[in-house]
Amino acid sequence: MTERSPATHLRLLARRLYRRGWMEGTAGNLSLRIGDDLWITASGCHKGLLSEEDILKIPLDEGVPHSPSGNRRPSAETSIHRVIYRLYPKTGAVLHVHTIEAARASEAAGREILLPPLEVLKGLGIADPETRPALPVFENALHVPDIARAIGERLPDLRYPLPGLLIRHHGTTVWGETLPDAIRHLELLEFSMGFLASRNSLES
Numbered sequence: 001m002t003e004r005s006p007a008t009h010l011r012l013l014a015r016r017l018y019r020r021g022w023m024e025g026t027a028g029n030l031s032l033r034i035g036d037d038l039w040i041t042a043s044g045c046h047k048g049l050l051s052e053e054d055i056l057k058i059p060l061d062e063g064v065p066h067s068p069s070g071n072r073r074p075s076a077e078t079s080i081h082r083v084i085y086r087l088y089p090k091t092g093a094v095l096h097v098h099t100i101e102a103a104r105a106s107e108a109a110g111r112e113i114l115l116p117p118l119e120v121l122k123g124l125g126i127a128d129p130e131t132r133p134a135l136p137v138f139e140n141a142l143h144v145p146d147i148a149r150a151i152g153e154r155l156p157d158l159r160y161p162l163p164g165l166l167i168r169h170h171g172t173t174v175w176g177e178t179l180p181d182a183i184r185h186l187e188l189l190e191f192s193m194g195f196l197a198s199r200n201s202l203e204s
Contacts, residue, residue, distance in 0.1 A: 006032045006039040007055035009179060013095075014041060018048035022097040022190070028171065029075035031094045032179060033085055036060050040081060042072040060085060079148035084175050087155055091175045093182035098171035101193040106168040109137045113166065116195055120188045124162055134158075135189070137166045164189045 004012075010030045017023045017030075028047055031040040038060045041047070045054045056074050062082045075081070081094045105113055112134040115121060121129040136158060141147050147167060155161060163185045164174040172189055176182035 005052075006034055006057075007052045010039060010041060010055050011050045011052060013179070013183070014047040014050050017095075017097055022099050023047035024098065027098040029077050029081070029096050031075075031078075031081045033060060033092050038078075038081065038085070040074050040078060043074060043076050045072075077144050077147075079145045080151060080173065083148045083152040084173070087152065088175060090177050092177050093179040094173065094175045095182050095186050096171055096173040097186065097190075099190055099193065101190065101197040102166055102172045103169055105193045105196045106137050106166045106170070109166070109168070112136050113196070115162075115192050118192060118195060120191050123184055123188045124164075126162075131160070133160055133162055135162055135164060135166060135192075137168055140168050140170045162189075 010032060014023060014028075014030055017028065022028065026044050026046055029041045031038055033039075036059065038058050039055055040058065041050065042054045042056050054072065056072060058074050058078070060082065062079065077096060080096070084094050085091050114132045114134055117129040117132060119129060121133065124133075126133050136154065138147055138150050138154075151165065155165070163176055163182075164172060166172055172186065172193065174182055174185040174189060176185050
């Protein structure tokens with residue numbers, strides 16, 4: 001990354017993803033880990049209109065209380081970000097977006113989705129796309145820590161973990177060692193979701 005502040009990086013990325021239709025209105029959340037701190041989008045903020053004050057700095061450790069920033073609260077899905085940082089200590093960024101393609105793909109899926117053997121999977125660390133890696137799907141829940149708990153219990157048991165997951169009827173979550181890595185993973189998974197959605201439309 002450049003010398004921009006973490007808040008600036010996340011604000012500009014949120015605007016970019018909003019313009020792509022991936023973070024409509026207040027949907028989605030983004031975070032960066034810097035040392036023992038977590039920079040994360042505030043809850044209930046329009047992602048195309050974020051200000052620097054809408055990116056909150058909180059402790060990475062969920063056991064440490066954070067000081068509120070005015071009337072802003074961290075994303076309601078902070079617990080999901082924290083569990084991913086805990087499971088994968090090299091992770092530096094976690095991104096969560098809502099797209100129609102991901103919601104449709106998750107609707108008909110079981111506990112996982114076999115990704116199509118697309119060349120783009122190499123950008124996700126899959127040397128041979130023909131291996132058909134499985135993207136895990138988690139059930140949505142009103143109480144977000146329940147989703148985080150399910151992620152924490154299941155991801156470590158995956159044989160060939162991908163840097164991403166789906167939450168049913170909700171959206172895509174990805175991570176990477178750097179923000180550019182996470183952005184690449186997001187773009188490639190969403191490309192795969194778009195391919196699946198198009199194929200399913202043709203078959204229906």
